[in-house]
Amino acid sequence: MRIISGKYKGKRLNAPKNLPVRPTTDMAKEALFNILANRFFFEDVAVFDLFSGTGNISFEFASRGAQHITAVDVNSKCAQFISKTATALDFEISVIKSDVFKFLERTKNKADIIFADPPYAMETPLLRKIPEQVFQNDMLKEGGLMVIEHGLQINLSDQEYFSESRKYGSSVFSFFEKLA
Numbered sequence: 001m002r003i004i005s006g007k008y009k010g011k012r013l014n015a016p017k018n019l020p021v022r023p024t025t026d027m028a029k030e031a032l033f034n035i036l037a038n039r040f041f042f043e044d045v046a047v048f049d050l051f052s053g054t055g056n057i058s059f060e061f062a063s064r065g066a067q068h069i070t071a072v073d074v075n076s077k078c079a080q081f082i083s084k085t086a087t088a089l090d091f092e093i094s095v096i097k098s099d100v101f102k103f104l105e106r107t108k109n110k111a112d113i114i115f116a117d118p119p120y121a122m123e124t125p126l127l128r129k130i131p132e133q134v135f136q137n138d139m140l141k142e143g144g145l146m147v148i149e150h151g152l153q154i155n156l157s158d159q160e161y162f163s164e165s166r167k168y169g170s171s172v173f174s175f176f177e178k179l180a
Helices: 026-037 056-063 076-089 098-104 125-136
Strands: 046-051 068-074 093-097 111-116 142-150 164-169 171-176
Touching: 026 056, 026 142, 026 164, 026 171, 046 056, 046 098, 056 068, 056 076, 056 093, 068 076, 068 098, 076 093, 098 125, 125 142, 125 171
Parallel strands: 046 068, 046 111, 068 093, 111 142
Antiparallel strands: 142 171, 164 171
């Protein structure tokens, strides 16, 4: 994986081969960050990276100047890799080894951007709980945006707060927000 833009533009990061992950492709990540850059000044945002895996998305936010990033993953090897890499690159990323659903129940913090990249094999009813919990617990700051990356076979357009989806290869980004 590589960082696309910011302080570490072009830097390649080599995650251990045994991590149970499917990192967001460079093409999809670049498209996502083009969308986000038109809405947010990254230096001013708080970010939750849920199901963070290799930390690919967290590192991209950090390289672009985001200071308040929380990466959440249940896998201890993923959490260790993110922590080690963040320290090596001097990124301020708070890594939490936790089940994402438990994190969503417990945290009192809010974010401007919540990115979730659950396993593509996650059953649809469980995947649908992610935006439900985020909005029930009022976890987005005013003007905030939630993005869920998922496979083509999933359709979240009937969920409350859904605003749009964008397809990139075999990935879809579904966007959620509270509109005034």
